[in-house]
Amino acid sequence: MGPPVIGNGADLSDLGVEVDSSAGPPVGASLQDWEQAMPRVAHYLRALGVRDHRDHARLIEAIRSRFVRRVSTHLVADATETGIEATAALLDAWIAAQLGPGVPEPQQRMARAAVLGGVVEGWVAVWSGRVDEPLGERIIAASLSPAPEPAPLSMVPQRIGPCCHRLVRSIAKVLRGKPAERPHQPADPGRTS
Amino acid sequence: MTRTSSVRHPDPGYRRVIYFGLVLLTTLGAMSLLSGVFQEGGTTPLEFILLLLYAVLILWISASFWTAAIGFILLLRQDHGQPASDDVHASRPKDPPMGFKTALVMPVYNEDPARVFAGLRAIEQSLQETGRAAGFEIFVLSDTRDPDIWVEEEMQWRKWAVELGHPARVFYRNRVENTSRKSGNLADFCRRWGGRYRYMIVLDADSLMSGSTVLEMVARMEQHPDVALLQVPPVPVNRVSLFARVLQFASSLYGRIFVAGLSYWQGDTSNYWGHNAIIRVEAFAAHCGLPELPGREPFGGEILSHDFVEAALLRRAGWKVWLAYDLGGSYEEIPPTLIDYAKRDRRWCQGNLQHVRLVFAEGFKPLNRVHLAMGVMSYMASPLWLLFLLLTGVQAYLDSLDAPVYFFGDYLLPIWPVSYVVEMTTVLWVTLAMLFLPKLFALVLLGVRPRLRAAYGGLPRATLSVLIESLLSVLYAPVLMLFQSKFVGAILLRRIVGWPPQQRGDHQTGFAEALAAHGDQTLLGVATGVLTYFYVPAFFWWFTPVLAGMLLAIPVSMATSRVWPGQRARAAGLFLTPEESMPPRVLQLLSENLGAVAGPLCSGEMAGDLWYRAVIDPCAYALHVSLLPEEVPNRRRRHYLEGLIFQLQDEGPQSLTPSEKRELLSHRDGLEELHLLLWATQPAPISLAPLPARAT
Numbered sequence: 001m002g003p004p005v006i007g008n009g010a011d012l013s014d015l016g017v018e019v020d021s022s023a024g025p026p027v028g029a030s031l032q033d034w035e036q037a038m039p040r041v042a043h044y045l046r047a048l049g050v051r052d053h054r055d056h057a058r059l060i061e062a063i064r065s066r067f068v069r070r071v072s073t074h075l076v077a078d079a080t081e082t083g084i085e086a087t088a089a090l091l092d093a094w095i096a097a098q099l100g101p102g103v104p105e106p107q108q109r110m111a112r113a114a115v116l117g118g119v120v121e122g123w124v125a126v127w128s129g130r131v132d133e134p135l136g137e138r139i140i141a142a143s144l145s146p147a148p149e150p151a152p153l154s155m156v157p158q159r160i161g162p163c164c165h166r167l168v169r170s171i172a173k174v175l176r177g178k179p180a181e182r183p184h185q186p187a188d189p190g191r192t193s
Numbered sequence: 194m195t196r197t198s199s200v201r202h203p204d205p206g207y208r209r210v211i212y213f214g215l216v217l218l219t220t221l222g223a224m225s226l227l228s229g230v231f232q233e234g235g236t237t238p239l240e241f242i243l244l245l246l247y248a249v250l251i252l253w254i255s256a257s258f259w260t261a262a263i264g265f266i267l268l269l270r271q272d273h274g275q276p277a278s279d280d281v282h283a284s285r286p287k288d289p290p291m292g293f294k295t296a297l298v299m300p301v302y303n304e305d306p307a308r309v310f311a312g313l314r315a316i317e318q319s320l321q322e323t324g325r326a327a328g329f330e331i332f333v334l335s336d337t338r339d340p341d342i343w344v345e346e347e348m349q350w351r352k353w354a355v356e357l358g359h360p361a362r363v364f365y366r367n368r369v370e371n372t373s374r375k376s377g378n379l380a381d382f383c384r385r386w387g388g389r390y391r392y393m394i395v396l397d398a399d400s401l402m403s404g405s406t407v408l409e410m411v412a413r414m415e416q417h418p419d420v421a422l423l424q425v426p427p428v429p430v431n432r433v434s435l436f437a438r439v440l441q442f443a444s445s446l447y448g449r450i451f452v453a454g455l456s457y458w459q460g461d462t463s464n465y466w467g468h469n470a471i472i473r474v475e476a477f478a479a480h481c482g483l484p485e486l487p488g489r490e491p492f493g494g495e496i497l498s499h500d501f502v503e504a505a506l507l508r509r510a511g512w513k514v515w516l517a518y519d520l521g522g523s524y525e526e527i528p529p530t531l532i533d534y535a536k537r538d539r540r541w542c543q544g545n546l547q548h549v550r551l552v553f554a555e556g557f558k559p560l561n562r563v564h565l566a567m568g569v570m571s572y573m574a575s576p577l578w579l580l581f582l583l584l585t586g587v588q589a590y591l592d593s594l595d596a597p598v599y600f601f602g603d604y605l606l607p608i609w610p611v612s613y614v615v616e617m618t619t620v621l622w623v624t625l626a627m628l629f630l631p632k633l634f635a636l637v638l639l640g641v642r643p644r645l646r647a648a649y650g651g652l653p654r655a656t657l658s659v660l661i662e663s664l665l666s667v668l669y670a671p672v673l674m675l676f677q678s679k680f681v682g683a684i685l686l687r688r689i690v691g692w693p694p695q696q697r698g699d700h701q702t703g704f705a706e707a708l709a710a711h712g713d714q715t716l717l718g719v720a721t722g723v724l725t726y727f728y729v730p731a732f733f734w735w736f737t738p739v740l741a742g743m744l745l746a747i748p749v750s751m752a753t754s755r756v757w758p759g760q761r762a763r764a765a766g767l768f769l770t771p772e773e774s775m776p777p778r779v780l781q782l783l784s785e786n787l788g789a790v791a792g793p794l795c796s797g798e799m800a801g802d803l804w805y806r807a808v809i810d811p812c813a814y815a816l817h818v819s820l821l822p823e824e825v826p827n828r829r830r831r832h833y834l835e836g837l838i839f840q841l842q843d844e845g846p847q848s849l850t851p852s853e854k855r856e857l858l859s860h861r862d863g864l865e866e867l868h869l870l871l872w873a874t875q876p877a878p879i880s881l882a883p884l885p886a887r888a889t
Contacts, residue, residue: 081872116815117351145361147366152387158483160486162550
């Protein structure tokens with residue numbers, strides 16, 4: 001399993017962390033590692049809601065294909081992580097395909113929440129390809145936005161001149177031996193408007 | 194801005210002349226009695242201070258008394274009483290035209306999500322029953338920082354939103370930064386979505402409002418385009434401990450009188466209580482952006498008690514602010530124990546004391562200045578009473594040192610010292626009468642209103658309840674005086690109050706908690722008792738009611754926090770409120786919602802902390818990620834998140850603080866990475882049931 005990598009593919013070496021080069025070239029996952037990753041991928045599929053053996057078998061096969069493509073073209077550090085990644089990518093790709101082109105990312109994320117929330121019945125069979133049925137409209141209908149479209153209003157801080165602030169400050173300055181605030185000086189800096 | 198009401202709403206100035214005239218006359222009368230006593234032989238500096246303190250305190254008491262007296266007369270003159278517990282008004286509210294939307298907004302901060310959503314569902318269901326729910330949208334404005342509560346809020350929102358379906362009418366957002374607390378939360382709502390709504394009804398986490406009341410509020414705002422804010426007084430409900438039931442009873446029975454009185458003399462310059470109010474969004478956004486006050490906390494910085502200030506700003510801009518004393522169907526819940534009540538006071542105290550700087554702020558209406566001053570006095574009264582009692586004791590001690598001299602020089606006849614017992618007793622009785630007469634007013638009102646009487650369990654039981662409540666309030670008074678004096682002292686010493694969430698659910702005070710909260714009060718009571726008994730014995734007996742409250746603080750606090758005495762009292766018909774006798778529909782709905790067996794939120798197979806489920810459980814994770822705002826963490830933030838992920842991997846989830854857990858949950862990229870990493874580790878982050886056996 002590799003180090004955590006957050007945002008834009010940057011990893012620890014990108015961030016200036018020294019990597020021990022004496023250990024030789026990095027050993028990546030290989031095609032044979034699929035057998036190691038497969039049980040965890042199967043477990044993950046169950047967590048996603050795949051309950052039917054037929055769907056399970058089909059999806060495992062599809063994920064395996066992705067896994068193979070991935071390890072053949074990229075140097076990957078951890079087979080299990082690559083397997084899980086391939087599963088998530090397969091799901092996201094399927095959702096994007098169901099929604100159609102041009103659907104923005106936030107809506108895709110809402111669609112994924114709807115699908116995994118169990119609102120779209122029978123989605124697993126469609127995902128695995130066992131059932132051929134377009135689900136885009138049902139997914140969109142189940143994708144609930146947490147907030148409506150923005151309808152902004154301006155709300156600027158009002159001016160409130162609290163009592164005696166300048167007077168108290170002037171007295172305090174005098175007591176501390178500093179010159180008092182003169183009347184033409186600007187208003188209190190803390191005042192926001 | 195100057196606006197003219199299209200609908201006549203009487204608010205003649207003579208009402209305030211009458212009210213303030215009565216308050217001032219009463220104060221002057223009481224002071225003249227006391228000063229007559231002090232002037233004998235010249236006024237000493239100590240007597241002068243006592244006189245000043247008494248003037249301030251009696252002004253405060255008489256203001257409260259005359260509000261109650263006016264409210265009592267108003268209610269007595271009405272043809273019928275308030276509907277006892279019915280949340281449907283005597284006349285069905287006029288259905289407002291609905292070519293616009295109204296938002297029901299509930300700012301929440303680490304509240305119990307189950308209660309929050311059960312309450313909102315009850316309001317929505319009640320609205321559905323009016324058939325006019327389509328014009329309303331519900332917004333949960335979360336400032337929650339606790340990661341588990343945050344995730345549960347999301348799941349509750351999702352579940353409800355799915356049930357309601359399209360068009361979406363329930364919305365949720367969690368603020369990235371909770372700047373300026375509740376007022377900042379509402380301001381954020383106005384800035385982002387305010388243009389979508391003509392009105393917003395602001396709710397507290399424990400608020401409840403019936404659908405018909407909500408409709409009536411909108412209808413009134415539509416009829417009065419010059420009103421920017423309509424406050425509907427909330428009635429406390431739903432608590433079962435003895436402390437809370439007594440307080441509920443008192444608020445319900447006496448509260449209606451006070452609210453009617455307030456409405457009479459406040460008129461168009463009523464106040465905003467922070468929730469259970471409808472607000473014209475455009476006016477609010479235009480005039481209620483709150484600045485930071487110059488200077489440091491506790492008196493500078495963010496304005497903590499924003500509601501009074503917002504009402505003052507609206508009035509300054511020419512809008513009217515009304516108190517709808519005649520509207521029912523508005524409820525809230527109160528702290529279940531004396532200690533929780535004091536904790537709530539601790540939070541409110543700083544906000545109210547901060548208003549001392551705003552009493553003379555530029556441009557506010559005189560009546561708004563009075564509101565602000567009254568807010569300050571509601572907490573300053575306690576240390577002033579404490580000081581008054583202390584100085585009275587000193588004065589009594591000094592008086593006891595003076596042995597009376599009956600014979601002067603060659604004069605053969607004794608010269609008797611002038612007795613002021615009559616004057617002093619009159620002062621005492623006047624003060625006590627003003628404190629206790631409102632309770633009598635409430636009973637008289639019950640006597641002439643059969644429906645209301647029945648709703649309070651009948652006159653004999655209500656009278657007995659008032660007597661017990663009065664006894665308990667005598668015991669509570671010194672305890673609260675000491676608490677509030679301590680709070681005021683701490684704030685004056687610049688010890689800042691945090692923003693702890695309220696403990697709203699019923700729970701019982703244990704001995705350790707009671708000892709920690711009241712131990713110093715009890716010790717003070719013992720010391721004061723011994724000192725007064727030995728050094729000022731005449732004063733000791735006058736002082737016994739105060740001493741009793743202090744000495745019994747621990748047992749009283751513990752006993753009244755219990756649920757069973759509250760339940761027994763209810764079974765005996767004591768402290769009954771109309772909402773208990775005939776629960777309004779919206780309260781029934783809340784009870785049903787709370788009692789309903791909740792279905793699983795996302796995968797029912799997974800247990801454990803909710804925040805961790807949002808990392809592991811694909812369903813909770815997908816939901817959470819879909820609700821996060823778009824944000825690309827900078828390099829420094831990425832480093833920090835990576836460190837947290839390493840910590841989680843190496844030391845386990847329990848090694849993280851709540852704020853670190855929140856950090857991990859707050860950034861999509863980090864969360865995605867963590868989700869993958871944890872699913873790739875050994876052993877699997879969760880165990881699941883195997884697939885069902887293959888059919889043969």
